[in-house]
Amino acid sequence: MAPTTPTLTAERILEATEEVLRRHGPAKATVVDVARALGVSHGSVYRHFRTKAALREAVTQRWLDRTAEALSGIVAETDRDPETRLRDWLAGLFAAKRRKAGADPELFATYSVLATEHGGVVSDHLTELTEQLTRIIQAGVDTGAFTTADPLTSATAVFQATGRFHDPGYAKEWEQPGAQGEFEAVVDLLVRGLRG
Known part of the structure; x- marks a missing residue:
């Protein structure tokens, strides 16, 4: 009996696309590369994403959604005081961006390019x-x-x-000595201003 191939889903395609982008970068990655990584025809990928641009937009959306979803948990913690939630939300955003930039700099650079291509997705995220x-x-x-x-x-x-x-344009500064202290000083200043 032949082994069964997992069903081709949009999520599987996006995972493969992320891997292809990491390997080849945004300039060289193609839908054919994604299809090859999945062991399917490029037509199968196009059944889920009508164009290469649509696929790149979807993978950008998925990347941005991860951050928004993580932060939404802090927003939902209504039993905690707002000042603590605000501090935690800002710290969570900074930590998420630092993690993305530091853990996988190639993919972070790729997503910076994709975000420029898909300004509407970025605008919605902001x-x-x-x-x-x-x-x-x-x-x-x-x-x-x-x-x-x-x-x-x-x-x-x-x-x-x-x-x-949190702006990717400043990513190189996030690991500089003193960056965490500077972040905390800015947050303290903003919180004092909100208190009135």
Whole structure:
């Protein structure tokens, strides 16, 4: 009896695409490479993703979603005080970006290229992260921990003020001596500002 091949799913294709991107980089990776890695025809891949651009967009979305999903758990911890959640959320974002850049620099560089190609996906991701921050800051307003008239504007300001610690353009600085201390100083300053 012949061995059965696992069903070809979008998730399997995305996993293989990530591996192909890691191996070949965004300039050389092709749908044929992905299909070869899966042991299927490139037409089988195209049944799930109509174009190479759609496949690259989906793999970029998947990569960004991992961060947003991890941070959403902090947002959902409504039994914890908002200031602690805010600090933990910002620290979680910084740690996730550092981990991605440090653990797999080739793939991180690849995703930086893909993110540039798929600005809409990145824009949606940034909106989602800002919405998460807004919910935490709104909870702080509701409990009296923060005194801001506009949680969305404050969340946007906090996100922008901490950009050096999550924008991939600063990745080389994240492992510099003192980066963690600088991050903590910025967060302390922002939290004091939110307290009023």
